[in-house]
Amino acid sequence: MIKPRRIGHTTFETKDLDRQIAYWTEVVGLVLAEREKNRAFLASKTGLLVVQLEKADRAHCNRLSFEVAPNSDFGDLAKSLSADGITSELRNDSIPGMGQVLTFKDNKGTAIDLFKEWSYLGSHHQVSGVGPLKLGHVAFHCPDVKVVADFYAKVMGFKVSDWIEDWFVFMRCGPDHHTVNFVQGKTTRMHHIAFELKDWAHVLTACDYLGAQDIPIIWGPGRHGPGHNIFTYHRNPDDQIIELFTELDKMMDESLGYFDPRPWHRDKPQKPKVWVAMPRDIWGPPPTPDYLRQRD
Numbered sequence: 001m002i003k004p005r006r007i008g009h010t011t012f013e014t015k016d017l018d019r020q021i022a023y024w025t026e027v028v029g030l031v032l033a034e035r036e037k038n039r040a041f042l043a044s045k046t047g048l049l050v051v052q053l054e055k056a057d058r059a060h061c062n063r064l065s066f067e068v069a070p071n072s073d074f075g076d077l078a079k080s081l082s083a084d085g086i087t088s089e090l091r092n093d094s095i096p097g098m099g100q101v102l103t104f105k106d107n108k109g110t111a112i113d114l115f116k117e118w119s120y121l122g123s124h125h126q127v128s129g130v131g132p133l134k135l136g137h138v139a140f141h142c143p144d145v146k147v148v149a150d151f152y153a154k155v156m157g158f159k160v161s162d163w164i165e166d167w168f169v170f171m172r173c174g175p176d177h178h179t180v181n182f183v184q185g186k187t188t189r190m191h192h193i194a195f196e197l198k199d200w201a202h203v204l205t206a207c208d209y210l211g212a213q214d215i216p217i218i219w220g221p222g223r224h225g226p227g228h229n230i231f232t233y234h235r236n237p238d239d240q241i242i243e244l245f246t247e248l249d250k251m252m253d254e255s256l257g258y259f260d261p262r263p264w265h266r267d268k269p270q271k272p273k274v275w276v277a278m279p280r281d282i283w284g285p286p287p288t289p290d291y292l293r294q295r296d
């Protein structure tokens with residue numbers, strides 16, 4: 001079993017590299033750490049690599065990276081993957097700050113890069129726009145959510161934090177309530193990518209900034225049920241949904257089996273469960289049609 005400790009970065013293919021660089025730096029507030037002809041690498045203000053862009057003929061999220069424990073042996077991990085019928089290879093893609101990676105594909109076709117050697121891409125960057133603290137989670141549509149959830153549990157070592165009925169699962173690989181989530185959909189594609197902000201005041205500032213840029217907030221602000229994060233969603237120029245959130249539930253001690261108590265929890269203690277009753281969200285408006293519409 002792989003057991004990633006945290007998500008590293010997400011790679012997006014895009015038709016318009018310059019437009020996406022402008023969005024990620026000027027609106028989200030990332031730092032352009034390195035630019036090549038057909039690739040760009042963007043870091044958070046703390047210097048964490050969080051987004052990689054690649055020029056292509058479509059807008060698509062094609063890979064995720066995860067950090068494994070520093071004493072991990074890539075040979076052992078490759079053997080473990082092989083025992084599950086998965087082919088992997090060692091690669092060095094010259095990703096800034098990152099050493100060798102062990103690469104394979106998950107069972108919905110997303111490339112996964114495991115890394116254990118990395119360095120900050122600068123520090124204390126001054127940024128414009130929102131300026132998130134870190135990449136929080138990535139959600140995908142997939143035709144058989146149970147099969148993908150089983151892969152992430154059995155091969156990747158993720159734990160299930162919550163289900164919404166049988167069509168939306170939230171999975172964790174560390175204290176955060178979810179690092180990946182999967183929702184039932186007709187095709188396999190990214191549902192949204194989420195960045196953590198410092199606090200509610202930071203979310204408010206982000207909403208004001210989006211408003212000043214004439215970027216509609218398509219859902220929120222509100223406080224979700226599963227994960228209990230304060231959320232807002234908007235779309236980027238490639239029509240992908242970007243979430244800005246804070247106060248996500250954390251399971252500080254796996255052996256206790258409940259999320260760190262918070263006053264907005266309805267369950268006491270708040271344990272992983274299947275959400276069936278409505279309303280799920282603690283407060284906030286319903287999603288707009290622009291959030292609910294399908295991209296393709």
Ligand SMILES: [Fe+2]
Binds near residue numbers: 137139194243
């Ligand atoms: Fe989310």
